[in-house]
Amino acid sequence: MNLPSVLETLQDIWSLQRHRKLPVYLFLAIAFNLILAPLVLAATGNSFSRTQAWAVGLLLITTCALGIYLFFVMFIPEKF
């Protein structure tokens, strides 16, 4: 794959993300979990497996995201 076609693909992805925000948010959450999951694993010692730590990390992100979403509802309720 040459450089122009890679750039073209990236441009397509960029234009798509403007219309489809949910996959972008999911991608960002999973990417952020790459930082969070090792922290969970470190904090819980040997009691959690890597999968469980990854799941707990994602649950924490989901809970925080819900909290942020609810703050949005409080401040711009007319959009909901």
Add this chain to the structure above:
Amino acid sequence: MSNSSPSRPLHVPQGPRESRRHTPKTNFKGIYRRALGQSFVKLDPRITVRNPVMFVVWVGTIVTFLVTVNPNLFGDIQADPTEQRVLNGSITVILFFTLLFANFAEAVAEGRGKAQADSLRATRSDTIAHKVLADGTIEEVNSTQLRRGDQVQVLAGSMIPADGEVIQGIGSVDESAITGESAPVLKQPGTDIASSVTGGTKLLSDELLIRVTSDPGQGFIDRMIALVEGAKRTKTPNEIALTVLLAVLTQVFLIVVATVPAIAQFIANFISTLFSQAAANNLQAGASVAVMISLLVALIPTTIGGLLSAIGIAGMDRVAQFNVIATSGRAVEACGDVNTMILDKTGTITFGNRLADEFIPVTDVSSQTLAQVCWLASVFDDTPEGRSIRALAEKLGGAVDLDLATAEGIEFSARTRMSGTNLANGQEIRKGSVEAIKGFVRSRGGQVPDQIDPAYERVSRLGGTPLAVCRDKDIYGIIYLKDIVKPGLRERFDQLRRMGIRTIMLTGDNRITASVIAQEAGVDDFIAEATPEDKISVIRSEQSQGKLVAMTGDGTNDAPALAQANVGVAMNSGTQAAKEAANMVDLDSDPTKLIDLVAIGKQLLITRGALTTFSIANDVAKYFAIIPTIFAAAGIGALNIMGLKSAESAIIAALIYNALVIPALIPLALRGVQFRPVSANQLLQRNILIYGVGGVVAPFIAIKAIDLILPFS
């Protein structure tokens, strides 16, 4: 403004409102089947995200589904995996049904709105219109191609293709398609109340030239269709405030529930050192992710969250069923908050079709001479009052052989407050308000006879309208126009007073007549000899005191006041300007409907308040069902005041109740809480007792009953 004119006929459908045929009929067939399908469609997260409470439930359902598939997903559980999977699966199914029930409530309300919209749309069938081009030729076009400002010719027997105003011709129109009133209505140009026509109605006779006043899809009925369908439904201020409250409560409970596992862990560590590891494990098992989600869903106000949009849509639907077109949900809600109601005397408080009862001479003239002057003054007046004056004059031998082509009719205006006839021999004959006629006579160098005031007072004290009649500089007498107060209004005004609503009657009549009618009808205040400008000044003065004002109007001169009022109801028979300025249009053109609209608005607000109270009050029982089960190992079993069988049974029972209460309350949300005309304090006490105390007690009983039925041991 109808009452400032002594001669304004109002087209009001006859007979009791309940017995009137409201066409077209709404077809609700198949509504529940379609709603069921829509309940699944609405599970789409892009739709659910618009309802914060139900979106939290949606996310919770996904998480509980994941822990059903793998109970150890968020850490090794202490309980038996199979038992935990059954519990998690049960929770998932119940949460899923909670979502479905909430979606179903909204879908049923929307379905009713759509059915209502379809019946309104039935009046909007496309027709072939005869468009008049600039060069005067006629082109046949589809009604959907017509634009604002186009002129169309409508022939007898054809449908009127769009909303418009008659600019030429006279014809009778069948408006039963929109009003349900079978009697045809006469339409003619240049009058406030008879020049406006609505698309979808049928011209029965003659021919009309109409100027189209709205683009396709922008007419009143189109706006109502969009509103009842929910396509353009925007949240009303009350709904926005409630959405914020629900979001705050959900946020608080989310934070509380998210921190419970940490507290449980701390207590578990404490218990393991004091008692045994088994007791600590029990506690940790009780604080599993699925149980935490159950606690969160039980605590957040899912009942009102699920029914909120259904209540709003049903409120709009009730207004539409009442044959009133509301241009926004905000207007319907504002009806419920109205503090002051401004009502015209003529047509609203009295029947409006005032009839001449007596001619009272005020100078030394014969009754026949007076009758002749009265007849001449009314010869061009084709209103019911004018016709009744002519009829009485003819009965008294006052008919005059007059060539109408040689005379000139002087139309009534709110400013001159008189009308009359200019004869070919130069004589000016006028009839109108006593003060206006006195002024007219003085301006011609005449004298005002002494007997006029006693006659004027006599008529006024009878509650009638006195009209003076003069020829040039001589006043001949007083015409007694008899007016009758509508029966049952006093009771309705008493009800409004109890609800804290002040009623003000506006009339063009003199003070004595106004006070007699005001006393008889039981209004709180009145403004006599009112001009159109008085209406807007009264509204501004009330609004400056922080009050919300409602009024009705039909004339072009009412338009500024209708726009200024918080709730402006225009009559469908009124002018285009009045209808554009108002935020509601009454298709029946019945001014007394304003009182009913206030009741509908209040019912909408009360229903929302009552169900919110009920939803929040429910939390107490659900809290006492779930919390003791989580912390049972910590020795708070005494909090299990319902004596529920087990932790699983308690959680499932609370969630089943939480889910079932939504469909159980759908009929109430759609029908609305029964409205009683009592004061705000009494209403608050009553609702706190029924929906507050009831909301606390009912779930205790229901959860216990469900717990007894469930097969958990």
